[in-house]
Amino acid sequence: MTLFIYDHTFEGLLTCVFDAYFRKTFPSQLLTEGEPLPLFYDEIVRIATDEKKARRVWRGLGKKISKHALSSLIYCWLSELPQVDEMLFRYIRKAIDATRSIETNFADPDVLGLSKIYKKVDGERIHLMQFVRFQKAIDGTFFAAVEPQFNALPLAIDHFTDRFADQRWLIYDIKRQYGYYYDLKETEEVTFEDPHQAHLVTGMLNESLMDHDEKLFQTLWKTYFKSICIKERLNSKKHKQDMPVRYWKYLTEKQ
Amino acid sequence: MNENVLAKLKVLAESAKYDVSCSSSGTVRRNQSGTLGNTVGGWGICHSFAEDGRCISLLKIMLTNYCIYDCAYCINRRSNDIPRATLSVSELVNLTIEFYRRNYIEGLFLSSGVVRNPDYTMERLVKVAKDLRLIHQFNGYIHLKSIPGASRELVNEAGLYADRLSVNIEIPKEENLKLLAPEKDHQSVYQPMRYIQQGVLTNKEDRKKFRHVPRFVPAGQSTQMIVGATAESDKDILYLSSSLYRHPTMKRVYYSGYISVNTYDKRLPTLKQPPLVRENRLYQADWLLRFYQFKVEEIVDDSYLDLDLEIDPKLSWALRHPELFPIDINRAEYEMILRIPGIGVKSARQIVASRRYSRLGFYELKKIGVVMKKAQYFITCNELPTRTVNELTPAGVRKMLAPKPKKKTDERQLIFHFSDDQ
Numbered sequence: 164m165t166l167f168i169y170d171h172t173f174e175g176l177l178t179c180v181f182d183a184y185f186r187k188t189f190p191s192q193l194l195t196e197g198e199p200l201p202l203f204y205d206e207i208v209r210i211a212t213d214e215k216k217a218r219r220v221w222r223g224l225g226k227k228i229s230k231h232a233l234s235s236l237i238y239c240w241l242s243e244l245p246q247v248d249e250m251l252f253r254y255i256r257k258a259i260d261a262t263r264s265i266e267t268n269f270a271d272p273d274v275l276g277l278s279k280i281y282k283k284v285d286g287e288r289i290h291l292m293q294f295v296r297f298q299k300a301i302d303g304t305f306f307a308a309v310e311p312q313f314n315a316l317p318l319a320i321d322h323f324t325d326r327f328a329d330q331r332w333l334i335y336d337i338k339r340q341y342g343y344y345y346d347l348k349e350t351e352e353v354t355f356e357d358p359h360q361a362h363l364v365t366g367m368l369n370e371s372l373m374d375h376d377e378k379l380f381q382t383l384w385k386t387y388f389k390s391i392c393i394k395e396r397l398n399s400k401k402h403k404q405d406m407p408v409r410y411w412k413y414l415t416e417k418q
Numbered sequence: 419m420n421e422n423v424l425a426k427l428k429v430l431a432e433s434a435k436y437d438v439s440c441s442s443s444g445t446v447r448r449n450q451s452g453t454l455g456n457t458v459g460g461w462g463i464c465h466s467f468a469e470d471g472r473c474i475s476l477l478k479i480m481l482t483n484y485c486i487y488d489c490a491y492c493i494n495r496r497s498n499d500i501p502r503a504t505l506s507v508s509e510l511v512n513l514t515i516e517f518y519r520r521n522y523i524e525g526l527f528l529s530s531g532v533v534r535n536p537d538y539t540m541e542r543l544v545k546v547a548k549d550l551r552l553i554h555q556f557n558g559y560i561h562l563k564s565i566p567g568a569s570r571e572l573v574n575e576a577g578l579y580a581d582r583l584s585v586n587i588e589i590p591k592e593e594n595l596k597l598l599a600p601e602k603d604h605q606s607v608y609q610p611m612r613y614i615q616q617g618v619l620t621n622k623e624d625r626k627k628f629r630h631v632p633r634f635v636p637a638g639q640s641t642q643m644i645v646g647a648t649a650e651s652d653k654d655i656l657y658l659s660s661s662l663y664r665h666p667t668m669k670r671v672y673y674s675g676y677i678s679v680n681t682y683d684k685r686l687p688t689l690k691q692p693p694l695v696r697e698n699r700l701y702q703a704d705w706l707l708r709f710y711q712f713k714v715e716e717i718v719d720d721s722y723l724d725l726d727l728e729i730d731p732k733l734s735w736a737l738r739h740p741e742l743f744p745i746d747i748n749r750a751e752y753e754m755i756l757r758i759p760g761i762g763v764k765s766a767r768q769i770v771a772s773r774r775y776s777r778l779g780f781y782e783l784k785k786i787g788v789v790m791k792k793a794q795y796f797i798t799c800n801e802l803p804t805r806t807v808n809e810l811t812p813a814g815v816r817k818m819l820a821p822k823p824k825k826k827t828d829e830r831q832l833i834f835h836f837s838d839d840q
């Protein structure tokens with residue numbers, strides 16, 4: 164039983180694939196540095212992440228599966244689920260060894276499993292596009308806080324850059340303490356030296372930091388949200404199913 | 419913008435909410451660099467869900483709820499004593515832009531009561547769309563409800579700025595429409611529909627000749643029918659839908675279970691609650707027409723005027739045609755796989771894709787997302803044959819799949835996604 168220990172980055176994972184083929188030994192488990200070791204094993208291999216190796220694996224993989232399948236692997240990685248790296252490893256290995264693309268072979272547990280994870284992460288990306296709520300700050304920046312289940316913000320960012328091209332904005336992932344800022348020219352990943360500022364913790368702008376019409380528009384939206392509901396059709400089960408409670412925290416209309 | 423707008427917003431959203439269409443689909447309008455908004459991927463984003471479970475995608479609102487007409491089924495009819503309000507063009511434009519900037523909405527869905535005359539009202543609707551597009555460079559979604567009886571010129575102008583136009587039929591049969599809305603007739607509905615259709619066709623020709631001609635209602639048109647206010651059968655309704663879908667610009671027909679808003683009007687039935695199950699069955703039938711390659715006469719006909727409320731229309735069709743089953747999952751054409759109860763479009767596609775690698779059995783089908791509870795009676799797959807609809811008889815299968823009469827379920831709380839569980 165061989166164990167690979169790597170730095171738990173996507174490049175690192177691809178390097179694992181490269182080295183495995185090179186050594187002709189395939190790990191039965193992938194571990195991150197510092198993780199407890201299992202009781203029994205034969206060999207430990209420490210993998211040093213190497214961008215060149217990673218790129219070669221990625222390019223080789225591109226010849227075996229479609230662009231969509233390729234990008235869905237990144238989605239799965241961003242799920243941050245335990246053991247998703249091992250599934251990805253097995254998938255990549257099968258894809259490389261197969262003579263034709265394995266991506267639609269849903270009878271294979273890894274293909275099916277990853278396709279399900281992809282759907283979940285993609286769902287989270289869509290949830291972000293749906294449920295991000297901006298508050299206008301006094302300096303004109305539009306601020307939104309999110310706390311996605313999976314690390315899906317990078318996947319949704321192009322959408323926001325395209326849509327809100329004439330306003331400055333910041334979307335901040337409170338759980339992972341980083342965000343994206345658009346300055347009317349480009350969008351950049353940002354972190355803050357002091358992540359304990361109130362709005363980076365609560366996700367809500369303090370009234371003193373709000374644009375002077377912000378409160379009014381929040382009230383207008385809340386009023387609209389209430390008025391548009393047809394009482395005769397109340398259906399809170401569907402309401403909660405389509406807008407899961409875990410998003411309510413930052414939804415203006417649910418405050 | 420001030421508190422005044424707040425009161426108006428409340429009144430006008432209340433008045434607009436009975437129009438069911440909310441979808442903001444059908445267009446890809448790219449962001450022109452540095453401006454506000456886009457519409458994505460040809461489908462709309464639901465930004466919120468009201469407590470009635472309906473998607474909030476657009477700011478659905480009326481310009482005014484004053485109306486010179488007196489349609490019996492409408493909350494805004496002139497004989498009703500309700501709060502009335504009118505938003506100015508600039509207030510509407512402002513609300514739309516500011517809501518959009520905060521990612522509350524995909525765009526605007528604007529309708530109006532008729533004030534003075536149809537053209538006067540239509541002009542104002544068009545002005546809102548025009549200002550949004552030309553003054554504010556707004557690329558979000560705009561859906562305008564065309565006023566019945568509006569002139570061709572105004573409909574044509576509206577088409578330049580709106581992604582979608584709609585004219586509501588409301589009542590499928592003209593004699594019933596005239597009974598409830600004496601000031602309207604089918605002509606006033608079908609005429610603007612034709613204008614839209616012609617506008618799109620002319621625009622297509624123009625765009626072949628000149629590349630930069632702007633698109634005319636790129637997301638086509640839609641309409642709505644009220645269900646349960648008059649005596650039409652589901653056959654009447656679905657035949658009308660199917661003939662509307664024959665026009666390439668007609669993208670969606672919406673069905674709205676009648677809500678007794680004007681209980682005092684004796685021309686209307688008094689319903690304790692809107693016929694939501696029937697409405698849902700109509701949507702399912704509509705999906706069969708649009709995505710499952712069904713012909714309308716397969717769903718309803720003279721001996722089968724109304725849809726079964728207990729089981730969905732696809733299952734109901736299958737039970738009327740046991741001779742076509744069981745279907746071999748590993749061999750049958752895609753079109754037949756689509757017709758198996760319990761298999762949706764997505765599952766059908768996955769089945770056809772996966773079976774090239776290996777034969778599929780119960781386990782794989784379940785994993786793919788097939789609702790085996792239903793499908794098992796209609797298929798053969800890699801396993802030993804099970805008891806199908808032929809051995810169990812249609813009545814037997816029906817008994818197993820129809821909701822148990824004992825269990826008391828609140829029929830208003832059905833949750834249906836018209837996706838994979840058909």
Ligand code: SF4
Pocket residue numbers: 485486487488489492493494495496530531532599
């Ligand atoms: S014309 Fe429209 S707003 Fe006026 S009463 Fe009829 S349905 Fe209602």
